[in-house]
Amino acid sequence: MYRFLLTPRWWGINVFAVLAIPVCLFMGSWQLSRFETRVDSHRDQQTQADAARTADSAPLGDLLPVSTETSGRQATATGRYDTGHQLLVPDRDLDARKGFYVLTLLRTGEGxxxxxxxxxxxxxxxxxxxxAKIPAPPSGEVTVTGALQASESPSSKGVRTSGGLPQGQLGVISAASLVNLVPYPVYDAWITVTEAAAPLTAVPPAAAPNSGLDLKAFQNLGYTGEWFVFAGFVAFMWVRLYRREAEAARDLALGITPGLPDGPGDPDGPDDAPQKRSPAEAA
Known part of the structure; x- marks a missing residue:
């Protein structure tokens, strides 16, 4: 009765199911591990952020390049502010209020x-x-201390691209966006000062890129569910096809032809079905 399982059609169905279900389960487990890694990274980042706030400041050169371990660390740099290239970074929220960053380039002795x-x-x-409320930066040589941050990318949450912005404004804080605005090289990092001059408010450091429980982390969790659903759907369809084929084989074994009525006579209806008669015949 179950010889249909050995037909070429069912060989293809079986091979597909045997391969698809483990692949779906593997991909679901992998996406789940990615989410768990993000959760662990978020915990580590929180711990590192707490440690960074209490750690002693270090020279900028000792903390570059920026990594998840050095992001948020207090860095110090010495130089002179370039007042001729002060930039404003619009559309930045702080404490649920709209505003903008005041960014000034510090010319260091490193070039x-x-x-x-x-x-x-x-x-x-x-x-x-x-x-008009922006205070002027300090003149002369100064030593600046602030939280070290990695360069932003246009895809970062809350970051606006520089396209279409008026002169003197910057959408993305990165060396790539500054290279066309200033006539000298720029570090591929930035800092936010710990203490800001009134009426400015110090900007708290952001989480390191690709860490923490952001939207991408919860996308991994959603993909996990999708892959497991795919695996269950493949198994469900295999069982459904198997049961339908088994019922058809059982009917053939009993002499029942699929699509035909069980009794003899016209396939369109039983032989003893009432027939319509003309009025003359009825009389």
Missing amino acids: KALPVVRGWLPGDAGSKDDT
């Missing part, structure tokens, strides 16, 4: 400039009334 976010102001970066 490169360090982007320094001197603070945040509420308001619109395009408003003269709001920008």
Whole structure:
């Protein structure tokens, strides 16, 4: 009765099911492990952030390149502020309020400039009334201490691209976006000062890229469920096809032809079905 399992058609169905189900289970387990890694990374990042706030500051060169271990660490750099290339970073929220960052480049003795976010102001970066409140940066040689941050990418949450922004504004804080705005090389990192001059508000350091429980982490969890659903769907369809084929084989073994009525007579209806008669015949 079950010889249909040895037909070429069922060989193909069986091979597909045998391969598809383990692959789906593997991919679901892999996505789950990615989510668990993100959870562990979030915990480690929280621990590192707490440690970074209490750790002693270190020279900028000792913390580069920026990694998950050095992101948020207090870095120090010495140089002179370039007041001719001060930039505003619009559409940055702080404490549920709209505002903008004030970014000034610090020319260091290493030949490169360090982007320094001197603070945040509420308001619109395009408003003269709001920008008039920005205090001038310190003159002369200064030593700046702040939380080290990795360069932003256009895909980062809350980051606006530089396209279409007016002169003097910057959408993404990165060396790639600054290379066309200043005539000197820039570090592929930036710092946000620990103490900002009034009325500026110090910007808290952000989490390191690709760490923490962000939207991408929960996408991994969603993909986990999808892969397990795919595996269950393949198993369900195999059982359904198997049962339908087994019932058809059992009917053939009993002499029942699929699609035909069980009794003799016209396949369109039983022989003793009432027939319509004309009025003359009825009379």
